[in-house]
Amino acid sequence: MQSLGNKKILLGITGGIAAYKAAELVRLLTRAGAEVRVVMTPAAQEFVQPLTYQALSGHRVYTDLFDAEAESAMDHIELARWCDLLVVAPASADFLGKMNAGYADNLLLTLCLASKQPVAVAPAMNQQMFANPATRDNLHNLTGRGVLVWGPDEGEQACGDVGPGRMLEPA
Ligand SMILES: Cc1cc2nc3c(=O)[nH]c(=O)nc-3n(C[C@H](O)[C@H](O)[C@H](O)COP(=O)(O)O)c2cc1C
Numbered sequence: 582m583q584s585l586g587n588k589k590i591l592l593g594i595t596g597g598i599a600a601y602k603a604a605e606l607v608r609l610l611t612r613a614g615a616e617v618r619v620v621m622t623p624a625a626q627e628f629v630q631p632l633t634y635q636a637l638s639g640h641r642v643y644t645d646l647f648d649a650e651a652e653s654a655m656d657h658i659e660l661a662r663w664c665d666l667l668v669v670a671p672a673s674a675d676f677l678g679k680m681n682a683g684y685a686d687n688l689l690l691t692l693c694l695a696s697k698q699p700v701a702v703a704p705a706m707n708q709q710m711f712a713n714p715a716t717r718d719n720l721h722n723l724t725g726r727g728v729l730v731w732g733p734d735e736g737e738q739a740c741g742d743v744g745p746g747r748m749l750e751p752a
Contacts, residue, residue: 586614591664591696593689594634596624598739599671599705599748604629606670606751607637618643618660620689622676646688657688661695669693670731671705671748674716680728681719701729708744 590610594603603619610617619634620643631642643651643660655663669676669689676690680702685691693700702723710716711733724730732749 584614585610588615588666589664590615590617591660591667591692592617592619592634592638593667593669593672593692594619594621594625594629595669595671595673595676595689596622596627597671597673597705597748598628600625600628602705602748602751603670604633604637607634609751611638616640618664620644620660620692622673622687622689624673624675643688646691657691658695661692662697664696664698667692667696667698667700668703669701670703670751672702674704674706674710674713674719677702677704677716677719677723681722699727699729701731703731703748704733704746705748706733706746707738707740708742708746711744711746 594600607617617638618640619638631644635642679690680693685694720730733745734747734749735745736747737743
């Protein structure tokens, strides 16, 4: 991975099996010199504990839109402005749909809407979910609005299916 010295990356993690890959992504980004802050959706926390990303990034993990303590330290609009790049990896089908619709009912969705910085998403889902016209439309619309779509990769999936939908490898 190229040098990312002084780069500020806000990494959003949504609820999917590939949340475990985000741990490696945090490790690689910090090793490349980036400052990484992690935001998790409520569903993401069903897969990996925030503590994992806290230990790897060296910073507290943001999980709650209505967290008075976090808001007083750096409110959600400041957090959206703080980063050079907002990356959502893995990006679930659900998240992409809400992002396309402009929802802001959790912290990560709110940050996506509030950020003027470049936003990239790394879709990760079952191949049938990825093939669904709803998902395709969501990604098409997001791309048209300038959102960078990285991946997905193709191959064997956690559910046993084979096809496109795997999250890109973190490297
Ligand atoms: C075991 C399990 C694995 C899942 N894996 C994925 C996945 O890889 N991709 C995806 O889009 N949804 C997956 N889901 C469904 C999402 O967790 C669900 O749609 C959730 O609402 C996503 O919330 P979020 O987008 O706010 O994080 C999975 C659900 C379960 C129970």
